[in-house]
Amino acid sequence: MKARSSNVRRGGALVAAVALGALATPAAWAGPAPAPRPADSGSSSSLGGWTVSASAAPVTMEIYDPKIPIPAQPGKPNLEFDISYTRAGYGSGPTGAATASFLWPGDAIAFGLGQLFNSPNVKYPILTNVQFPGASPDATMQPVPGSYMQSHTDANGSTSVSSFGLPLPGTGPSLPGQAPSSAPSSPASSGGLLGGLLGGTLPQPQLPDLGSLIRFLTGQSALVDVQGERSQSSATVTNGHAVATAESDAGKLLILGGLIEFDGLKVTSQSTSDGVKGTSTGNVDYGSMSVAGVNFGITANGIQTPFGMVALPQLPDAMNQVLAPLGISVALPAASDVSKDTAGEMFSHGLQITIDTAKLKAMLPLTPVLNQLFAQIPPSLTSGLPAPLPSLIQTLPQLAPKIVLTVGSAKSKADASQAIDLSGGASGGPTTQPSGAGTSGGTIGSSGGTGGSDTSGGVGGSSGGSVGGTGGVGGSTGGGTTGGTAGGTAGGVKPSPPMQNTAAKVTPAAFGGLPGQLLVGAAVVACVAAWGLRKYSTLLFGGAGCEAGHSTGVPDLREFDE
């Protein structure tokens, strides 16, 4: 009888497993270097992940009144209307979303109207909204002549634009009440930010009374009248930077039938992130403002009043003194840059006007008139309406909301993280800085690589990285092994100094650096431990011996011979 133990085979398996683990161990790896990574083509290839969002609206109106039967969190408005609102979002995945609406009621109503009325067929009508992945990358709408809304999103980014009475970006000047100077041109040929994405022709700004529409929808007679406004939002990743851009333009804005008038207000906000640092910029440009016919010129130096120049952001007391009896106050909120680490975030907004309609009603005794007006509505008309409209209509005469108008708002946020170079990197120096940009440099160089060309080395940034790569294989004289701190100090493209390539083996980048080594090492240890436990468990922990005196082990039954 030949009782060959199968432990021999197990031992062979162990040797194979250890050999495999050893091969995977970086120190022993001497295989061919991975192919060099292609140069950054100006796309998102140097970013591992990103989240970019932008939103803009020339006019934002928030209505606060607890009598409105719409639940709201403390400090949040019960109703919100944004005029010419745009929003764009773009995330790694990629996923994207773009929304445009020239009368934006907030997410709850814009997307929850069907739920509110318990009918999925009820949808908010003044809206273009697209998502990626989704059925269609584009959506356009012209709800009234002179208006234009477009949303676009695809694998490269998201953009949205909403315009009324103002030209689309890059299509030439046009002011409210003016016909376009020429025939409608194709935005694609105009070279604007969205030019390549807009395939339609510019609508003829025949300019119906949008103020009437707003008054109708908000129930606030003559409160706000807008004559020409536009906003655009975009979220993209270009040249290794995640970029969010928001811009709003207001042509002419009349408040309280022209008591307060703004002309020419532009608010911009842009945030970028290269995965190392987030930066933001914002700007607010005013044309002019008049209160009760008194002009207040707003320039970069401040507000020009009849009483002299007042530096921004301080507002003249005289203006608020005029408006206070009407329950109106005007404040200039400061633009907030909350960029931190890799995230750039900016919220730019123009003047903020708060209107206390309780005071306004006291000055203008409208309540008795409104009560009589609503008393004329037959109950049969309101009883058939879905909830909560009947109760809302009944409470309208009693409403005295606080209304906060923000004239011009643009919000942008961009956050990104750098890609992990699994291929070993194309150059030894800082790899994340796009060629030619040279603004920030890399903080951590590639952990090794195949070396660039023999002479080029890495690409430096203006500040260089703090930690360089550890070297690569390939370049006989170049390859930029520790180019992080040695990276360019003068900015721009600067080859790292040629250094001796000291690494004899390919570094473990293919296994994700130290975590990869730990993982491979743990797997090898686990294999050895499992084999040992299986083989020696009886010896270690005890086991029943054979009373009949048989040997322990598995014989080859094919060779069994009694």
Added chain:
Amino acid sequence: MAPILELQGVHAAYGRIEVLHGVDLAVPRGAVVALLGPNGAGKTTLMKVCSGRLRATSGHVHLGGSHVNDAAPDALARAGLCTIPEGRGIFPNLTVAENLRLSGLAGQASATEIYETAFERFPRLAERYDQLAGSMSGGEQQMLAMARALVTNPAVLLVDELSMGLAPLIVRQLYDVLGQIAERGVTVVAVEQFADMALRVADFAAVMTHGRIVAFDEPEVIRRDLAALYLGGAAA
């Protein structure tokens, strides 16, 4: 004739529930042993203990003269112990050829040798070469299961419920093949609820009830006392 498979006082349990209560069984080399018994007697559990899929809580399992209580199923399989489990254990979403090649992975045989071995014994499988195993009839699937066992060149073949779900004519054919396999020196232990077919090809038969072997004898003896053994334990 020394036993190639021997069990001495084997106890086995699923958790706290003991199923085998001291099984003693000796299977001579090259013999066909029919392990009979009613449903729930512990036959399949005994097969699991023999093949290493369930550890005996006490007692001794000897295979080829060695103590194999703690041996792993794969080690026993490589040593020549092959099990055709209840339900056949084939891969229904692979073709007949793929099933056969998988079974031959552990050995040194080439694909051609594997096919020759299988199709010589079961010519029907050659006609189903590219057919998904799950789409074949129950009898053909059982043929595939047996063919897979054959290509491993087993020394001991444990067959659990060969007749399950099959027509009597097919079962007869399969047991004929089992007899032919045994004639080549392969030791066969066939667990079966339906005694007639198994007893026809068996050299010995054991009857199991309530987790114990209550009878071990020649088939004719067992056939005569079968009803009494099934109903009341040991025959007179």
